[in-house]
Amino acid sequence: MVSAFELRVALAIIAVIIIAAIYVWYRANTKDRLIDDLSANDLDLTEELDDIPALADVDEALGLPDDLRSEFQGVSKQLREETISKRVQEAQRIHQTATRSSVSSSTTFAGSDGKQMLVVFHVVAREPEIFTGPMIQQMMSELELEHSEMGVYHYNVQRLDKKQSVYCVANMLNPGTFDLDTMDSFTTPGVTFILQLPGPEDELKSFNIMTEHAQRLAAFLNGDLLDENRNPVSKQSISSYKEQVQLFGLRATRHSASA
Secondary structure, X not given: OOOHHHHHHHHHHHXXXXXXXXXXXXXXXXXXXXXXXXXXXXXOOHHHHHHOOOHHHHHHHHOOOHHHHHHOOXXXXXXXXXXXXXXXXXHHHHHHHHHHHHOOOOOEEEOOOOOOEEEEEXXXXXXXOOEEHHHHHHHHHHOOOEEOOOOOXXXXXXXXXXXXXXXEEEEOOOOOOOOHHHOOOOEEOEEEEEEEEOOXXXXXXXXXXXXXXXXXHHHHOOEEXXXXXXXXXXXXXXXXXXXXXXXXXXXXXXXXXXO
16 A cells, blocks of 8 residues: 555645646747737838938038048947037138138237248228228239239239249138128228238338238228237337348248358
């Protein structure tokens, strides 16, 4: 006969087998239900994918030129954005540097290497007056200045087979240019004369030419010729500028001779 102990062991084993069978059945049925649910509710990502713009559309929206578009083909979106941002910042930096140079309030500036010098004068309208496009065009013509592709006026001299700029005249307002197509309605509070040395002429001769033209323009337009502090330019200050220009010319000559 089977003892009570053996009966309890047998019942325990049967219970374990039943529990294991129930667990296996539950897991199998749960997996089947999950699969069925996923199949029945298959995720459609079409809409989400349609919301992601194509690279060509991004390029067009950003207004990128063709050469820049081809350069970015196959590059990740993050790298594209970083590269574009860097180029925009660099372009802005270059533009701001050029603008500051063209309309700087500094009268004279010598490069750290002593090889270049910038001389700047301002001719400003007397409030509440303002300079108009036709007035400026007429005076630029009388002074024999020519409008360039960069949008500023140049006083040129012929050297061999090409013209070289002695000095230029820019608009005091950013971006410093004159648009010939809108000069009839153009107005500005002033213009800036810019002389970069060395140039095609002797340094002192170039300075004298620009100074004379700036004075004539100021007289014609009933404006004021100003220095680096926006104070009227006096005969004494002009003499001081001439000394600086002559000193720069001597140093430039010595540098060329020793080179």
